[in-house]
Amino acid sequence: MDFSEHFLHFIWQFRLLNSAKLYCEDGEELQVLHPGSLNKHAGPDFSGAKLVIDGIKWVGDVEIHLKSSDWLAHGHQNDQAYNSVVLHVVYQHDSPIYRTNGSLVPVLVLKNLFSDHLLSNYTELIAHVNPFPCQKHIADVDRLIVDTFLSRIMIERFEQKSEEVFQKLSNNRGDWEQTFYYFLARNFGFKVNAVPFELMADALPWPIFSKHKDNALQITALIFGQAGLLEQPFLDVYPTHLQNEYLFLKKKYGLIPVDPVLWKFLRMRPQNFPTVRLAQFAALILKTNHLFSKILEAGSVKEVRLLFNHLPVNEYWKTHYHFNKSTRQVVVQPGTQSIDNIIINTICLFLFSYGKYTDQPELMDRALDFLENIPAERNAIVNQYVSAGLKVDRAFTSQAILQLNKCYCSQKKCLNCAIGIKILKK
Numbered sequence: 001m002d003f004s005e006h007f008l009h010f011i012w013q014f015r016l017l018n019s020a021k022l023y024c025e026d027g028e029e030l031q032v033l034h035p036g037s038l039n040k041h042a043g044p045d046f047s048g049a050k051l052v053i054d055g056i057k058w059v060g061d062v063e064i065h066l067k068s069s070d071w072l073a074h075g076h077q078n079d080q081a082y083n084s085v086v087l088h089v090v091y092q093h094d095s096p097i098y099r100t101n102g103s104l105v106p107v108l109v110l111k112n113l114f115s116d117h118l119l120s121n122y123t124e125l126i127a128h129v130n131p132f133p134c135q136k137h138i139a140d141v142d143r144l145i146v147d148t149f150l151s152r153i154m155i156e157r158f159e160q161k162s163e164e165v166f167q168k169l170s171n172n173r174g175d176w177e178q179t180f181y182y183f184l185a186r187n188f189g190f191k192v193n194a195v196p197f198e199l200m201a202d203a204l205p206w207p208i209f210s211k212h213k214d215n216a217l218q219i220t221a222l223i224f225g226q227a228g229l230l231e232q233p234f235l236d237v238y239p240t241h242l243q244n245e246y247l248f249l250k251k252k253y254g255l256i257p258v259d260p261v262l263w264k265f266l267r268m269r270p271q272n273f274p275t276v277r278l279a280q281f282a283a284l285i286l287k288t289n290h291l292f293s294k295i296l297e298a299g300s301v302k303e304v305r306l307l308f309n310h311l312p313v314n315e316y317w318k319t320h321y322h323f324n325k326s327t328r329q330v331v332v333q334p335g336t337q338s339i340d341n342i343i344i345n346t347i348c349l350f351l352f353s354y355g356k357y358t359d360q361p362e363l364m365d366r367a368l369d370f371l372e373n374i375p376a377e378r379n380a381i382v383n384q385y386v387s388a389g390l391k392v393d394r395a396f397t398s399q400a401i402l403q404l405n406k407c408y409c410s411q412k413k414c415l416n417c418a419i420g421i422k423i424l425k426k
Contacts, residue, residue: 028054060086132409139389149418150400221245228260283311371396
């Protein structure tokens with residue numbers, strides 16, 4: 001057998017059997033009124049099935065195995081939860097199965113009851129050597145089916161990410177500003193420097209900023225100091241001022257900086273160096289008091305983008321990518337793609353999370369609307385689906401594709417995917 005129980009789940013759930021009349025192994029006639037609902041938790045595989053066996057109507061659970069003896073191998077004979085099983089569905093029947101009260105569990109054998117093309121399609125998807133299982137077929141799937149499933153898993157993506165937000169919120173004793181600040185800092189580091197940005201944010205509590213919000217030198221000194229980048233001798237005047245200010249604040253608040261070796265500079269464009277991102281982050285904090293409240297009030301992507309425009313980044317960074325090392329004049333304002341990345345991964349997430357937490361569905365809808373009005377991201381994963389013929393022109397779709405790839409394609413969960421199911425049934 002070159003398939004798993006999940007394949008048999010698929011056959012049973014969608015009733016893809018090639019026989020109008022079904023019979024249990026002992027000869028009883030079987031009618032499937034409803035296969036039941038797939039159970040993703042502990043217990044029998046399908047719950048609430050409605051069956052007629054030998055003229056008697058049954059409502060209960062269905063358990064599915066490759067072989068009947070798997071019931072014993074999995075220890076179900078000792079589990080009271082499996083007494084509710086009214087039908088045992090297997091590919092091969094090699095052992096009678098009894099409930100704990102001694103009654104025999106009826107068995108339906110699926111071998112020879114489904115079409116060969118279902119198995120060949122499934123085998124092709126699972127045994128693929130392509131970047132993702134349905135690369136050769138996804139362009140042929142009805143776009144309505146694709147879009148509907150992508151919409152569902154976009155919500156799934158937000159739901160999963162919101163759990164992380166709620167956990168951090170709990171750690172911050174319900175402080176949304178502090179929690180937003182943490183995730184915003186992480187996003188400023190993008191993937192490469194997300195971890196040191198997180199550590200810096202954790203090592204520099206948000207309430208400290210409120211005491212120095214009108215002092216650009218102190219805000220910047222706190223950020224660079226806690227990033228561990230002011231622990232060296234300086235030749236330039238500006239970083240020397242930052243260092244002196246930080247030493248005072250470090251002692252005042254008992255601060256402990258992160259290890260500077262965590263920051264990554266190699267194989268990065270200079271405008272993405274962590275020093276530049278930290279300078280931009282400091283400027284954003286200086287420019288926008290109560291940033292999270294302003295995000296909640298913003299009614300459009302355009303309004304959010306304006307919050308990130310014309311940041312008061314210190315002039316020093318117009319001629320530096322590093323301390324003590326000058327360069328030709330550069331642009332220090334975050335670019336459109338960088339701003340959109342922050343909106344996609346932080347702003348939209350927090351609109352959705354806050355809306356869910358406070359029971360304000362209009363904020364959740366706004367998060368999705370923002371994604372509809374931002375151009376699609378372009379990265380290696382998204383490009384694979386574009387190359388396969390999928391149209392991806394907005395961030396809503398590109399984010400959904402990332403979820404599709406992470407939670408379905410890379411795990412070969414084609415039987416849990418509406419796109420995969422459509423291909424299998426073709």
